[in-house]
Amino acid sequence: MEEQTLWTFDRFEPGQIFGTIDVMMDAKKRAGWVSIYGKADSDLLPRGMAVAAMMESYVRAIQPRPSGNVHASQVLNFSDFRPRWGTTLSTTVSCAAKEEKKGRFWVDFGILVSADASEVLSGTIRSIWAK
Amino acid sequence: MLPEKISDLSLQTSHELATSYAALSFDYNPLHLDEEFAAKTAFGAPIAHGTMALNLLLQAIENAFGSKMGHENLEIRFSAPVKVGERITAGGVRADDGYSVWVKTEAGVTVISGLLRFGRQL
Numbered sequence: 086m087e088e089q090t091l092w093t094f095d096r097f098e099p100g101q102i103f104g105t106i107d108v109m110m111d112a113k114k115r116a117g118w119v120s121i122y123g124k125a126d127s128d129l130l131p132r133g134m135a136v137a138a139m140m141e142s143y144v145r146a147i148q149p150r151p152s153g154n155v156h157a158s159q160v161l162n163f164s165d166f167r168p169r170w171g172t173t174l175s176t177t178v179s180c181a182a183k184e185e186k187k188g189r190f191w192v193d194f195g196i197l198v199s200a201d202a203s204e205v206l207s208g209t210i211r212s213i214w215a216k
Numbered sequence: 217m218l219p220e221k222i223s224d225l226s227l228q229t230s231h232e233l234a235t236s237y238a239a240l241s242f243d244y245n246p247l248h249l250d251e252e253f254a255a256k257t258a259f260g261a262p263i264a265h266g267t268m269a270l271n272l273l274l275q276a277i278e279n280a281f282g283s284k285m286g287h288e289n290l291e292i293r294f295s296a297p298v299k300v301g302e303r304i305t306a307g308g309v310r311a312d313d314g315y316s317v318w319v320k321t322e323a324g325v326t327v328i329s330g331l332l333r334f335g336r337q338l
Contacts, residue, residue, distance in 0.1 A: 117240040121233055121268070122275055132278060133271030140267050141242035152246050153257060156266040158293040162335075165286030 092150050094183065094190035094214045101180040106142035109173045110134065129167045135174060135205050136161065139196050142176030143210055147194075151215040157191075158211040168200040175199050181209055190214040222308035222315060225276035229264045234300050237268045248300070263297040264304075269319045269328055273306040277317070277332060280308075287335030292317070296327045308332065 090096070108114075110130055118134050119125050144150075168174065181195040194210040227233075231249075238244050243265055246253035254262040270292060278285065298304055298321065306328075308317035314333035320326050 114240065117236060120236050121240065122227075122271065131271075131275065133267075133274040136267055136271055136274065137237075137241040140265075141240075144242050152253065154245065155247075156294060159266075159270060159291075161290045163286070163288050163290075 089149055091216070092147050093216045094185070094192065097180045097183050097192055097214075099180055099182050103146040103178045103180070105175050105177045106145050107173050107175050108138040108141050110138070110168070110170050114138075115170050125170070128169045130170055130172070132163060132206075135168070135198055138174045139176050139198050139206070139208075139210075142174075142198075143178050143194060143196065146176075146178040153215040155213040155215075156210065157213050159208065160211075161206055161208040163206045164204045166200075166203040166205055168205055172200045174205065190216070218310065219280055220310050222276050222280040222306075222317065224305050224307040225272060225279060226303060226305040227268075227272045228303045229268070229298060229300055231262070231300055233268070234262065234264055237265050241265065241267060243267075259297050259299075262300040264300050264302070266294045266328075269294075269298055269304055269306070272304060273308075273317055273319050273328060276306040276308070277315075285334075289333045289335060290317070290330060292328050292330030294327065295329050296321075296325050298327050 177197045179195040181193040183192045192212050192214050197207045198205045234248050248262055248265050303322045304319050306319045308315040314331055317330050317332050318326050319328035
């Protein structure tokens with residue numbers, strides 16, 4: 086099996102697209118959400134579940150990654166489109182910017198989450214990359 | 217009329233909850249789950265996923281505004297770590313151009329701070 090190269094800071098380039106990851110908002114996800122945050126009576130997807138799916142896509146899209154990366158800040162822009170449980174969220178992950186500052190490796194990842202060809206949310210994950 | 221505050225919403229974190237959130241978000245970073253690994257980091261112990269606390273805040277926001285929401289912009293900073301086992305509370309108050317929002321520990325440490333704005337009139 087081919088060994089994949091670790092994603093280190095020097096490999097990131099602004100404008101890079103890491104791919105689009107699909108995550109199904111199925112009964113297992115719903116049960117997982119309820120086990121943490123309590124009942125989800127509405128058929129509409131909680132905004133936080135879209136954020137959890139965004140994180141899953143971000144983790145899946147950039148592999149293998151070093152241990153110990155830190156999520157420093159987050160920007161979220163929600164549209165007025167609310168997907169329902171049972172739909173599939175598609176998240177495109179990209180590199181928006183990077184900079185080395187005071188010995189820390191800062192990387193901004195752009196994210197765009199959509200469902201049924203409509204935008205659900207966009208934003209930026211700002212991380213301190215471990216290596 | 218818009219509420220003056222976003223009512224508090226709390227969550228008791230735990231190793232079990234961190235494990236559940238790891239499965240929900242596919243984020244198995246050992247910083248959140250592995251005591252031995254986390255002990256060797258600057259945090260000294262496992263810390264909760266940042267978005268676990270962020271999603272508590274989003275739940276509090278949804279409770280406050282419900283179906284009236286749309287085109288909201290949320291900018292937050294993870295200002296301090298949440299040690300796994302700590303109880304956290306999310307809330308907010310009206311500010312000039314939106315709502316000042318936060319998540320705090322029981323000790324009063326702000327772990328998330330930020331601003332919620334609406335892109336359309338509610």
